[in-house]
Amino acid sequence: MDIEAYISSGIIESYVLGVASEEEVSILNCIRKNNSAVDQAIAEAEKMLEDLAEIQAVGMPMALKEKIWNRLQDENLVANDNQPELLPTTQTLSKDDSIQQQTSSAEEEPKQAVPIRSYNWAIAASILFVLSAGANLFFYQQQKESSEMLAAANNELHSKKAMLATLQDKWDLVENPAIKTISLKGIETKPDLHALVYWDQQSKAVFLSLEHMPAAPKGKQYQLWAMVDGQPVSAGVFPLDAKTQMASKMLDVAKAQAFAITLEDEGGKDAPTLTELCVMGSI
Amino acid sequence: MSPLHNLSEETLILLLKKKNQQAFSYLYDNYADSLYGVVCRIVTSAEHAEEVIQDVFxxxxxxxxxxxxxxxxLYTWMINIARNAALDYRKSKGVRNELKNQPLSNIVNREEEQDRSQNERNAQADFIGFKNILDKLKPECRVLIEMAYYEGYTQQEIAQQLDIPLGTIKTRTKAAFLQLKTLLKDYR
Structure with a gap:
């Protein structure tokens, strides 16, 4: 099929206006899956109607906000707040408990296993010694396994906690009204890249999360720049040990009209290497 | 525009799935006016538009x-929900049939005289900040977008009503999109 002709046939316009027939829609859905040009043309047309809706916005009566919220509550469509998301933690805790129980019974049993009442004490003692040594070895092994399990459980707890903290940090940023979020989009040759800058308008603190950027190659590091009256000012390098999606704290920025990221040698530079520009976004 | 308007769609979806009041507030503060703008163009009385937008949310x-x-x-998805809800409402109230029963000459005339949109504009005086970008399109293009997008006519129906070949409707719709694209650039 000639894709150019298909795109210019007017089908995409019919589709986004909601007037294409069912058959046309199913053909289009099939083609867009396999053809990025069609997919992109649809996205562009949709974006245009989004822009139109934005510009043609009409102020909603103030009272409606509460009215709708009340209706959602009445219809039980609202999540219970304060549901603590502690699932991983409780699981790990209960594992810890059982491990502790095992350990304590392991210490008690050898004591019980040494009765002194025997007329042939020498044989009994030797047998008991062998038994006790065997039991000790067995329980020692078991305890070792238990501690390994405990260590593994602790590790898991730590990584879950770190993950939760990352999400929590980002969530706090998103919810903080003083934070301005600036979306940094990939430049022409790297359209897929995307990063977010969270800029606290009160404390001037800047946080960066690399939403969709490849890991920096060895010896390189991403560096954030604030454009201040046309001059790039470094806002620090993105920590090498940080996970890309983590919102990492960068240097404070008092004033800026735009942000950009370049890929620099480890440690960063005083001035950006413009050929290594990855993403940028203005405020 | 809200400082958080740049929230990526993925983040917004995550937020909405939490179904708590913050999520609702964010949704309402950032999208209510745009969605209401769509509803108002389809359901032209403020009282009814308020009813529809509640269902949309x-x-x-x-x-x-x-x-x-x-x-x-996601944004397009929300706009389509608003548009479909409003069109359903319009259909249920028989607005569409009224229009259909008008003498053909009236419908054809509106292309030149814009009498119907004048009526609608009077009705739309109820709404705060009503801006009609489509007015800036060439009339023969504007009518196609309005009939398809805001009135829910199929292109065949439009072709019949305006007595224009279907092929011409398709070419003109495409031209309308190009004009709109240039227009919207000026508003960015």
Missing amino acids: VKIWKHVDLFDVEKGR
Whole structure:
């Protein structure tokens, strides 16, 4: 099929206006899956109607906000707040408990296993010694396994906690009204890249999360720049040990009209290497 | 525009799935006016538009779990919910039939005289900040977008009513999109 002709046939316009027939829609859905040009043309047309809706916005009566919220509550469509998301933690805790129980019974049993009442004490003692040594070895092994399990459980707890903290940090940023979020989009040759800058308008603190950027190659590091009256000012390098999606704290920025990221040698530079520009976004 | 307007769609979906008051507030503060603008153009009385937009929010809220990122943009999805709800309402109130029963000459005339949109504009005086970008399109293009997008006519129906060949409708719709694209650039 000639894709150019298909795109210019007017089908995409019919589709986004909601007037294409069912058959046309199913053909289009099939083609867009396999053809990025069609997919992109649809996205562009949709974006245009989004822009139109934005510009043609009409102020909603103030009272409606509460009215709708009340209706959602009445219809039980609202999540219970304060549901603590502690699932991983409780699981790990209960594992810890059982491990502790095992350990304590392991210490008690050898004591019980040494009765002194025997007329042939020498044989009994030797047998008991062998038994006790065997039991000790067995329980020692078991305890070792238990501690390994405990260590593994602790590790898991730590990584879950770190993950939760990352999400929590980002969530706090998103919810903080003083934070301005600036979306940094990939430049022409790297359209897929995307990063977010969270800029606290009160404390001037800047946080960066690399939403969709490849890991920096060895010896390189991403560096954030604030454009201040046309001059790039470094806002620090993105920590090498940080996970890309983590919102990492960068240097404070008092004033800026735009942000950009370049890929620099480890440690960063005083001035950006413009050929290594990855993403940028203005405020 | 809200400082958080740049929230990526993925983040917004995550937020909405929490179904708490913050999520609702964010949704309302950032999208209510745009969606209401769409509804108002289809349901032209303020009282009825208020009714429809409430249902729209309940629908978005209920169905956001079903939204599939693979299949398109969240904002477009919300706009389509608003548009369909408003068109359904319009149909249920027989607005469409009234129009259909008008003598053909009236319908054809409106292309030149814009009498119907004048009426609608009077009705739309109820709404705060009503801006009609489409007015800046060439009349023969504008009417196509209005009839398809805001009145829910199929292109065959439009072709019959305006007595224009279907092929011409398709070419003109395409031209309308190009004009609109240039117009919208000026507003950015």
